[in-house]
Amino acid sequence: MPIKVLVVDDSALIRALLKEIIQADPELELVGQAPDAYVARDLIKQLNPDVLTLDVEMPRMDGLTFLEKLMRGRPMPVVMISSLTEQGSEATFRAMELGAVDFVAKPKLGIREGMQGYAEEICYKIKAASLARLIPRQAQAPTVQEPLASQGPRPIIGTEKLIAIGASTGGTEAIKDVLLGLPADSPGIVITQHMPPGFTRSFAERLNRMTRLNVVEAKGCERILPGHAFLAPGDKHLLVERSGANYVTRLSDAEPVRRHKPAVDPMFRSVAQCAGRNVIACLLTGMGKDGAQGMLEIRQAGGYTVAQNEATCVVYGMPREAVAIGGAEDILPLGEIAEALLQQARKRGGGNRV
CATH class of the missing domain: 3.40.50.2300 (Response regulator)
Structure with missing residues (x-):
């Protein structure tokens, strides 16, 4: 039909x-x-x-x-x-x-x-x-979070950790919900959301206003610091490279991957190669297979990977593919992913072990 x-x-x-x-x-x-x-x-x-x-x-x-x-x-x-x-x-x-x-x-x-x-x-x-799957917004994470100070002291998270987030259909709200759960001193973050040129800057500005993080559209050659999030622009792939002790952003004008530009797989592959076990990655709601192979490479390099579960995905495509090939160490509801990322960052301690 x-x-x-x-x-x-x-x-x-x-x-x-x-x-x-x-x-x-x-x-x-x-x-x-x-x-x-x-x-x-x-x-x-x-x-x-x-x-x-x-x-x-x-x-x-x-x-x-x-x-x-x-x-x-x-x-x-x-x-x-x-x-x-x-x-x-x-x-x-x-x-x-x-x-x-x-x-x-x-x-x-x-x-x-x-x-x-x-x-x-x-x-x-x-x-x-x-x-x-139409998910009522009131069932998702709230748009206003309680101050972290009320939650008691937390271990300091080292600067060598790196969070990588990929998403597609339904991802603008899913990404927002994850970022709302992260503190101002969270590990540096890179994000790829399938989105056309012209909208990514507005999306980054919106996330910057709504979360505790400094969120910007990536321009390339930026040092990825704690509390900062870099969103792939709508017409470039976002990659991460090592520069001495630092992670830095790089933009690529390579061909689309699985019809997407930006695509999640190139970003995930780059963080697997340059950060290894220091990577903490999540793959959120989306149509297709983009990100699944990259998740597997992150896991094989010793990083932590989590896929959003079917019940909370708008479209359970990309996470399903990652789970199917063994790329996801955990499968969690959207509302639990931010805390899982933070727990893994604390577990992995200090030191640039790649």
């Missing part, structure tokens, strides 16, 4: 382009189109789609308001169609908080050519969304 898709967008051009893209994929079926939220509401009742594509900016009722109402009354997988602007990216991450599964960026110029260029990605994300 093809996946039934309903397109909601106030732009007739975007609706027409999405119609072409969806109808060209035999695994997808376009069951309807709506120019606004009110028409969409009626069509959802009539057509019972499997996946909704939803514009962020619409007249009469904006996409965020409609999404919030939809997730309360009739939860379903939603892929947001987002403008590549500062305001658009902020709205997109708010949509992820409200329960949207993923998003696609509208091109700024040459909309017809740009959307056709995204055709493969759009279809891939709709298919991933159709497999998504």
